[in-house]
Amino acid sequence: MELKSYLKERKELIDREILKFLPPEPEFGKKLYEAVRYSLTVGGKRLRPILCMAGCEIVGGKVEDAVTPACAIEMIHTYSLIHDDLPAMDNDTLRRGHPTTWVKFGEAVAILAGDALLNRAFEVLSEWDFDCERKVQVISEISRASGMLGMVLGQQCDLDAEGRNDVTLEELLFIHKHKTGRLITASVVSGGITGGGSEEEVEALKRYGDHIGLAFQIVDDVLDVVGDQEKLGKNVGSDIEKRKVTFVTFFGVEGARKRAEEEIERAVGSLKIFPEDKREPLEAIARFIVEREY
């Protein structure tokens, strides 16, 4: 399997499909629509929707079935980036090589564009033409992961930790488990539910998601120190500038890399219950996470 072309093809699928989930342009308030469209098109790796589709396929489901939850998850991920970038939050001006939504459209529109995307994700999921029970399970999984027990809580904890040098490893793990981990896990788990995976299979995907989620964040911290601003499409060195405690603070660059690799091995290990010929995409995605330069 050629990972690079697999990721490219899947990314293009999402780039195309996600815009179909936008409602028709309204008569008034077009700026909101523009901001939502802009935020969805400036791109990114589409890692979460790719995980969702791969989670569906590994349990024997059809990739087409997973397009709706995949796009809903990417909408939620995009909303979270828009809100996190706001001046009152992380105050970031550059994202994926483009001006952030608030820089381009102003703060008020950015707040509303985030709200619109979060709402839209649940609209799209509730109108999804699919088995009712599984659909509700997916909505529950995603809303838990993104909400006040998940991503939103993680962002709150991240803000609380800023500027403090007494953050413990336990707190740092809590932050990232919530801020990034939960939605990554929900992506692959939602795919598994969509594809009709057994309880045991969904449980394995949950472990896989937890491990790659942690690895992903550790690598993010490493890239903030050693990464290339151009390749990353965002400002580097911001953690040091903000005196943020990160995994690099605890383990150093090399130690953090090693820790990320261990997590990836565990993630790959969780896939052992699936037939060998089906594991390849999720294995490859896991390895890509530690090897990525952006």
Next chain:
Amino acid sequence: MELKSYLKERKELIDREILKFLPPEPEFGKKLYEAVRYSLTVGGKRLRPILCMAGCEIVGGKVEDAVTPACAIEMIHTYSLIHDDLPAMDNDTLRRGHPTTWVKFGEAVAILAGDALLNRAFEVLSEWDFDCERKVQVISEISRASGMLGMVLGQQCDLDAEGRNDVTLEELLFIHKHKTGRLITASVVSGGITGGGSEEEVEALKRYGDHIGLAFQIVDDVLDVVGDQEKLGKNVGSDIEKRKVTFVTFFGVEGARKRAEEEIERAVGSLKIFPEDKREPLEAIARFIVEREY
């Protein structure tokens, strides 16, 4: 029927039940939890959840069944107030007689508390122990009403209209239909769906909701001119200060009042398909909307 005690009893029911839908307090990031709890307890009339419960009962459903969608809708309403009050939006410092969430907890926490409540509403709905098909219909109804074809769009249009004196009546109607109308309609319609109402009944509730929603906003505009700051629990005169075009601009205070009364008569008229002994609560709520002083 004694409307005052009916409203009081139902409000108290929601005040009590809504807090039960909060998740357990987290280990870290407690400020988010506090801000959410504060925003939910400073109160208001609980009009939307009361409409939801009454919509369920008028079609023959049990009020207990409607508690979950009623509380979810109030969470969404609360999230929208938190975000609308932000400095980048309406920059309001007083709401329901208390400091707004951003004044009390800071902007970042307020943005996150709004996000948390919106997410939580869908969590609570998806985990609701209820008929799957109806549940999904309710999630769809609510997410459409609150999202980028509903409330969020209305807020965007409201911001676009600020400071402009060329706002037409058509645009003003569009703003309020979306900003306040859609969620009010979704409240009573969700109740009707929950109670197992027929298509015709749900359609009648939709018309009822559309009319009271418009009346509600017209009265709001009137109260901003002639209302008592203390009774309202919010700053009055803010529309004039912001040179906002309102229904009072088009019709004057007396004309606007008359228009609101006409809408209420139409709302009451839509209820004619229901048995006479069941109409009273929704009729009384409609009349309360134009007679209210807060």
